[in-house]
Amino acid sequence: MRIAIAGAGAVGQSIAGELLEGGHQVMLIERSAQNYQPRAIPGAQWVHADACELSSLEETGIETCDVVIAATGDDKVNLVVSLLTKTEFAVRRVAARVNDPRNEWLFNEAWGVDVAVSTPRMLAAMVEEAVSVGDIVRLMTLRQGQANLVEMTLPEGTPLAGRRVRDLTLPSDAALVTILRGGRVIVPQPDDPLEAGDEMLFVASGDVEQRISELVHDPPAVE
Template sequence: MKVAIAGAGAVGRSIARELLANEHMVMLLERNADHIDVDAIPKAQWVYADACELASLEEAQLQDFDVVVAATGDDKANVVLSLLAKTEFGVRRVVARVNDPRNEWLFNESWGVDVAVSTPRMLASLVEEAVSVGDLVQLMTLRQGQANLIEVTLPADTALAGKPVRKVELPRDAALVTILRGGRVIVPQPDDPLEGGDELLFVAAVEVEDELRAAIGLAPAEPS
C-alpha cells in the first residue's frame, strides 16, 4: 500500500515508522525544512513541499497513493489537504488529524475526510474506558460519524454471565468484534460464554446504541 503523510513532525514520523515496519511504501510531505531529516527515516520518500499547494501535490503524484494522512499541527491545512486529495486526486482513503476538538465538525465527508482522529477525544475515551464498568464508551468514530467503535466492561454480577454469544440479541447494525478477557483477545464464536469483567468491543451504528444498551442489560443513557 502507498501512503502519503503530510507533516513530518513527531506524529507524522511515528505513523511513517509504523507503516514502514508493516512493509508499506511511505512518502512524507513537509513544508518546514527544519523538520526534514532523511537519515531519521531513510526508507521513506521525503518531499519538501506545501501539502496545501495543488502544484506540489501534482508534482508528488498524489493520485498514485492509496491513502493520504493529513497529520500536520494545523487543522486548516489538514482539511484543505483532505479536500484536495479526495476531489482533485481521487485518493480512496483520507485520514485526518484533529488538533483542536472544537474543529471536529469540519472533518467530515464534505471536506474529503474518511476518518478523523482527534487525539484529545481519544485520550478522554481511554480514561473513561479505564474507569467505566457497565457503560458504553465510544473509542472511535467511523464512517464520518455514522458508526462508532464502542467498549463496555461487563460488571461482575452481569446477567449475561454464562450466556453464549449467540443468545445475545444484538440490533441489526451492531456487531461484537472482540472479547478481551484477562490477557486474552478472543474472536467471539457463537457458543463462547460471556463472563463478568469481560471487555466487549462493538462496532455499531449511532442510531442503534440505545438498543445495544438494552441487549447487554445496561441502563438507558442519561439525557445530555
Template structure:
C-alpha cells in the first residue's frame, strides 16, 4: 500500500516509521524545509512542497497513493489537504489529525475526511474502555458517525456469558468484529462461547448504540 503523509513533525514521522515497518511505501510531504530530514525516517520518500497547493500534489503524484494522512499541526491545513486528496485526486482513504478538539465537527465527508483522529478523544475513550464494564464505549468514528467502532466489556451477570456468539440478537447494521480475551485476539466465530470480561469490538451506527447497549445488557443486568 502506498501512503502519503502530509506533515513531517513528530506525529508524521512516527506514523511513517510504523507504516514502513509494516511493509508499506510511504511518502512524507513537508512544507518547512527545516523539517525535511530523510535520515530521520530511512526508507521514506521525502517531498518538500506545500500540500495545500494542487500543483504541488500533482508533482508528488498524489493520485498514485491509496491513503493520505493529513498530520500537520494545523487544522485548516489538514482540512484543505483532505478535501484536495478526495476531490482532486480521488484518494480512496483519507485520514486526518484533529489538532484542536473544538474543530472536530468540521472533519466530515464534506471535507473529504473518512476518518478523523483526535488524540484527546482517543485517550479519553481508552480510559473509559479500561475502567468501564457493561457500557458501550465509542473508540473511533468513521465518516463523522456514519459508522463507529465501539467496545463493550461483558460483566459477569450478563445473560450472554457462556452462550455462543450466534445467540446474541445484534441490532441491524451492527457487526461484531473482534473479541479480546486477555492476551488473545479472537475472530468471532458463531460457535464461540462468550466469557465474563470479554471485550467485544463492534462496528455500528451512532443511532444504534443505545439498542446495542440494551441487547448486551438487557434489563440493566450490567
C-alpha cells in the first residue's frame, strides 16, 4: 500500500519505519525544518510542506495514497488533515492521532476520521487487560463507534475449557477474530479447543459486548 503520514516527529517516524518494514510505500509530510530529516528514514519519500494547505496536498499527489495517517502533536492539525484528505481527495482510509483525550469526541466521520488512536485510552486498555481476567476490555473503537475491538481472557475454571470454538454461539453482531495462547496467534477454526488463559479478541458492536461476557461465563449446554 501507499501510505502518507502527516507529521515526521518521533511518532511519525516510528510509524514510517514499521510500515516500511512491512513492505509499504511511505510518504512523510513535514512542515517543520527541525523535523524534516530525510536521513532518519531514508526508505521513505519526504516532502517539506504544510499538510493543512490544499495546494501542498495536491502537489504531493495525496490522492494516490491508500491510507493517510495524521500523526502530528497538534489535534487541530490532525483534524484539518483528516478532513481535507477525505473530502477533497477521497482517500479511502484516514487514521488520526488523538493527543488530548478531551478532543476525542471530535475525531469522527464528520471530520473525515475512520480510525482515531488515543494513546491514553490504549494505555488504559492495556492496564485493564493485564488485571481484568474474565472481563470484557475494550481495546479500540472502529468505524466511528459502529464496532469495537474487545478482549477477554478466559479465567481458570472457565466452563468453556475443553469446548470447541463452534460451541461459542455469538450474537450476529460479533465475531471471534483471533486467540492468543502463549506465544501463538491462532486464527480460530470451528474445531479448535478453548483453554483457560486464552486471550480472545472479538470485533463486536457495543450493545452485544455484555452478551459475549455472559456467553463466556455461562455458556449454554452442548447438545
